[in-house]
Amino acid sequence: MTGLFRQRWLESAGEYVEAAPEGDVGRELLAFLQAEGIKSVVIGGSPLMPIVGERLAGEVEILADFGRAGYERETAKLLCSRAEAGISGVDALISETGALVVSSTGRAGFMISSLPPLHLVVAHEAPVFRSQEDFLAVAPTDLSFSFITGPSRTADIEKRLVLGAHGPKRVVVWGPEI
């Protein structure tokens, strides 16, 4: 199922990195950020994020860590729109459509996945569902959530596909080894 997820995710212009087994995903993220020359990030509030935050501390500028502190809306949106990358976890992966499930849990999940031009997703421990149908049968009934399939896009000018309409131009997933 992970193989199908990756195939579909790549078809939607998403990027996929296999997270090393036993590996430290924080170290891998840091290496990626340094290779891309990225200096400022915002970090989401999912369970793995504190470890990621520790790895990145002192190496890149962490404008906001939503796992450690709550922010007012105005502050949150300014910090997220100033960051070069948003780093977040994910609630689930969906194979058939190659989709991430991201919920808004009060930790700026929507802003982190919308405002920075680059979205990095830590997904190697996320549950994988076969189809949208399978996920919807157990989906949270008390939270907002989005299916995200690749970077934001438009084809409004002569049907030419352009990535990075209003949301991120690139979305990179650290997923399970295949």
Place this chain on the structure above:
Amino acid sequence: MSLVRRNIKRALDDRKLGRAVLNSCLLSTEKRDRLISELDFQSTRAAARLIRQRSLDENRPLLERFKESFEKAGGRLHYALTAEAACRIVVDILLKAGALQGVKAKSMVTEEIGLGQALHRAGIDAVESDLGEYIIQLAGERPSHITAPALHRSKESIGRLFADRLKIPYTDDPQQLTEIARSVLRRRYIDAEFGVSGANFLVAETGHVVVVENEGNGRLGASLPRIFVAVTGIEKVVGGLSDLAPLLALLARSATGQRATAYVNALLPAPDVSDAPDEFHLVLVDNGRRRTMADPDFAEMLLCIRCGACLNVCPVYRSVGGHAYGSVYPGPMGAVLSNLLGPRMMMHHELPFLSTLCGACKEVCPVDMDLPGMLLKLRERAPKPAIDRVAAAGWGWAMATPARMELAGRTVRTIGRAIGAMPAGSTVKTGMSFRGLSREASDK
């Protein structure tokens, strides 16, 4: 010549427009066909149709259930019987909150009710944020397609428009034009006090408002500003989250030839959450829908999920594009729907004739609506042209008594001779009128 006829003539004379529309339709149809073939189309659309049929059959209880879930989560529900009422509700919400500038995502129902103009009149500044809608808002035009609003414009004309309106150097590169719109609109998003959007589906059991999109403007509008107003038709409610699966699979494939759109947002009010609005409003629009649900000939039209596939395959739409229809909703679905919504039926009675009844629209429809059948029924209901109406009324009057019949006969003969349509003496070979003959016969 009627307005629709003039529009059609103008569209057919514009060969650039014709090429742009045809190319876009062919591309969309080809992508759609490729991805639809992955599904068992007939069984998936049968499932989707059942779900949508329940939306209509159990509309009131489903809306009651939705209201309960949505309000429990902290949302505020409004009901608008007419387009004017819907606009007034949105304007009141925004004025009361002191939210005078904001962003609007693409939505056909807001076009239908004329929300853009209503906000403008109220002094509220709402910028369209979908790229296609932004382009046509800059140009002062209306959308020409329900999912690709600027389909009628070439990249060169968009380049000139941007250069002129935004005072920037000319470029016709879609990538650069998109970047420009992104950066202009990003500032508007950060400053926006409100977001307005449509909604594709409402989930009765949970209260989720579902917004399907590709650009990411929908979720920005629903998470950045402090006020969010979704506007949608009363027919959009479905039972549970699981009902979304076949609808989403068909919508993405039929509308844009994608397996899934970049974003499907299932939004729930959450007043305490930093990336959810403080106020989450939903305006339910009737505007003729309740009346249509009770009409056995046309209730089926409300199954529509606004994918636009019927536009893309229609030989008439492919030739003339969307503006020729002169209605908010164009193409086969528009030719039907435009005659059902609003204060009275048959506002666009010429549109059902803009069809060859080839049946392509029914073939691709993801909820299997009988569009050709409805077009035919609308043709029957269409008012007859004025000359026919006068003739029919005159016939009835003249045939009522023998005296009137004689008078009418003489009048017609006189006029006929005067305009040379009926040479003297040619009416009845015996030289006697039919009236005269029949009187003679009855005298015998």
